[in-house]
Amino acid sequence: MPTNFCLIADTHYYNVEALGLRTDHHQKTLNESGAILDAALDIFLQRKNCNVLIIAGDVTCDGERESHDELVKKLRRVQAAGKRVLLITSTHDFEQQSNARRIAQSQPIGVAYTVTGQYHPGMTRRDELRGIYDEFGFSDALSVYDELSYCAQIAPGLRVLMLNDDGNGRPPKNDTAQNALLGDNPQKDDSTNGKHFKDENGINLTKDGHLLCGYSPEQMEWILAQIAEAKAAGEAIFAVTHHPLLPPFPLFPAISKRDMLGDFETVRDTFSDNGLRMIFTGHSHIHNIGHYTSPTGNTITDINTAALCGYPAPMRFCSFADDMLDVHTETVNDFAWDLGGITAQDYLRDIFDRLLRDIIRSAAHDFDKFVEACADFGAPQEKLGRHKTAITILGKFLERGTLGTLGSILLYKRKIPKAAHKVVLGELIAEAVRNIYAGTEHYSPETPVGAAVQVLAERLQKLAGGRLRGTPAEDLPSFFGSLLYDDSPDWEWHGKI
Ligand SMILES: [Fe+2]
């Protein structure tokens, strides 16, 4: 009999009934998050032979206590049906100033923002999380590390490492308000050859003072011991953590390295060389399956799962038998919400697209709004500010320009397939980003759009000369190619673990 389980990520549940409708526009569908989660739980509960639901962190919107308390009630429905929930929490599940877009800088820590513009006392402290979720994996774990990580037996012969990687809640260095409270004096941690730092409270930092969303040396020691124990017992083991171990698309670390698992370049080698073959991750809200082979020839696969509370609201259904794991994706295709007469998938896609179109429109006409919107995709504000004029000009061009227009400007129009002439650049970018998030990057160089972008990229490369050397866009054709097309499947996987 195979062992079946289901995995979802980034539920970002927002208790709309208690906290009020959000009017701010997010990539996350916060108001609908409860309805989507209920629908996902219905789908899971209907599966007769699938008895374990795994949630890979960021279970609430921003750590509101009302959201946690209601989420517990929702998840108890799973247990009442005789099934199990195994979850980890992450950085969105407790109060910290780095959720700054949602928490006014001037407000004391411990108050949450609601749409009505009021401040609502109800944030959750990190040290409360274990108590809230004890029944969802922690209480019957084989081993628990530092309260929030654990190793669980899914079924005879299969274990899962549920790894908290929230960095103990240290805010980024530029969150001065909270750092003033915590102290800001990172010291080299000699046990890591100076790679990691600790502040006076023992909180793990990167060398530039950022929160290390990853593992401390002590946690890694515990992880490797768990892997070794499972192997000694002749059982298969895989891991679940929140931050991606492998880039969800090739340029991701160049754009936002702080959204990767801390020190991922080392951790991927440590994991694969110690026999871990499979890790499930979330956080990026991108649906992707990536593979890595260490210099010593060991492989690891990272199944990064997009957010449940956004397009395409995916659920990974997994089946394990004889050391082989099968993974396939299904989506939530209906939920109890006024969808305005369209399908749930179209509704979620429209919200996603509207956000991207707003970003392009605000790049052209409202720079402050543009910076705010980009923050939702992890783009750092400081970097954008330096390029305001260029971004405004570009925004205006993207709004109206087509692949044909760009071809004319570059004196290359005749090389562009006719079928691609009228494709509006802004619309294409919006679709390409949506495809990356959904794991459906389908514009191969054989398609008219893919071919047009390739020839335009070659032309731009020539014009740029050596000016792009040393940047992520050094090789423009492959830069754009990697954004438009990914031929390795992101929705399905089958292999040995
Ligand atoms: Fe996250």
Ligand SMILES: [Fe+2]
């Ligand atoms: Fe998230």
